[in-house]
Amino acid sequence: MFHTLVAIVMATDNKADRTTRTRRTPTSADERIYNSVFSAVMHQRLKPGTRLPEPELCTLFKVSRTIVRKALQRLAHDHIVSLRHNKGAVVASPTREETREVFEARRAVEAAIVPLVVARASKEGIARLRGMMDTEAHMLRESHPDWVQQAGSFHHALAEISGNRVLQGFLMSLMSRCSLIVALYEPPGDAGCEHDEHAAIVDCIAKGDATGAIALMARHLETLEQRIEYRQEEAEPDLGSLLGL
């Protein structure tokens, strides 16, 4: 029990962590915890409902509960974990209603981001996107385990290129929540975006066709949502809706 959480949360093998390890305070400790949990959720290592007891996180990260609670607080604010009074933190389990709202919001945010990318993308930006498409295609062919993550980072890259950090923050929050939704309702291995749709969007952006790119993005997200909605009807794991609450 204890050791599983070690493996799940501590598996922060990203280079950003390693390069900064030499410094005395790479990032603040609570930031490290936040990022670890966030990353674990994004990589589908932490599943909805997983308990996150403070004492355990304390020993894992070698800090006091003060710091752990700070991180959990922030994660709760982003709806990644839910803090149940006197009953500790668990990884959040988005409801079906929440799913609808998250996707609705995500369509709005991404629809806003795309034209900004078209307007502001430099040659380098387009090249970077095309490069990502290549690695994505490559990972897909070899069914690389990190493919889902790579596909997700396409959306992240668009937000970054848009030059609007507010929208970027919104999208990050929405993507993490989407990750939880996918973990809840998608059968394992079948998750993530279609690669072709990403490539088509990049093509539109490269042509400067904002309207077309927006339309493709809208369709892309609708496809994703509909697949999940279908799974939700199949699974219906939500006792609340069964009881008509």
Add this chain to the structure above:
Amino acid sequence: MFHTLVAIVMATDNKADRTTRTRRTPTSADERIYNSVFSAVMHQRLKPGTRLPEPELCTLFKVSRTIVRKALQRLAHDHIVSLRHNKGAVVASPTREETREVFEARRAVEAAIVPLVVARASKEGIARLRGMMDTEAHMLRESHPDWVQQAGSFHHALAEISGNRVLQGFLMSLMSRCSLIVALYEPPGDAGCEHDEHAAIVDCIAKGDATGAIALMARHLETLEQRIEYRQEEAEPDLGSLLGL
């Protein structure tokens, strides 16, 4: 110095506070602090740059620093206050760059909310909006001090009626940041939305004209932003941009 913060932050004369006072824990203490500061920012009582020392808030709200810090943490997460390491919390001062991004995001969010309102608004919802227009007009005629607040709550009401709590949360966050921006750059008394524009949007919604309502909302927000941009050029209080940082 001390007593000014008392007057500013503690002026939570909203009825929600009073009705729940009888219960033992009306809302959690940190929620009360959060709401008080949030409300004070929205009402333009707390201006950007105001220091929020923890000991002072402790005595004001009769809680320990633990609780105060929890509230400040959340406020910082929403970019309402900024926490400077070892230098305490101050009410945030949005930069011009941030202003652009906030308005860009707000246009996107409100553009997404409006068609949802058109699709989902009930008879009661429309009636409620019309009622708000009446009180708004009334307050405007009498130049009531709370007019700005009333005008702001129109946008809040739209988000509520849209039925999407995610977008509603985004808008709340954006509106509070707008409030700070206005406080920084608008001359006092000249702030807020035009009443006629609100009324026109409600008319469009009542007719079921989503496209028209979206267009009006876009224009409405652009007007607001342009007025602020103009003030920013006049004021240019940002030394950083003067030095080309």
Add this chain to the structure above:
DNA sequence: GGACGGCAAAGTGTATACACATTCACCGGC
């Protein structure tokens, strides 16, 4: 034998203590 009640262990909520950083006033040197 099953259900209820109490008890102990684990975990959470809050306050407080202590170490450290910042700030400002005061004071001596120039």
Add this chain to the structure above:
DNA sequence: GCCGGTGAATGTGTATACACTTTGCCGTCC
């Protein structure tokens, strides 16, 4: 007289202690 340094006072960062709540177990009673 003004500038720069020093020390106290103020304020923040983190750890820890203590009270309370929850939870699961076990014994008892029906």
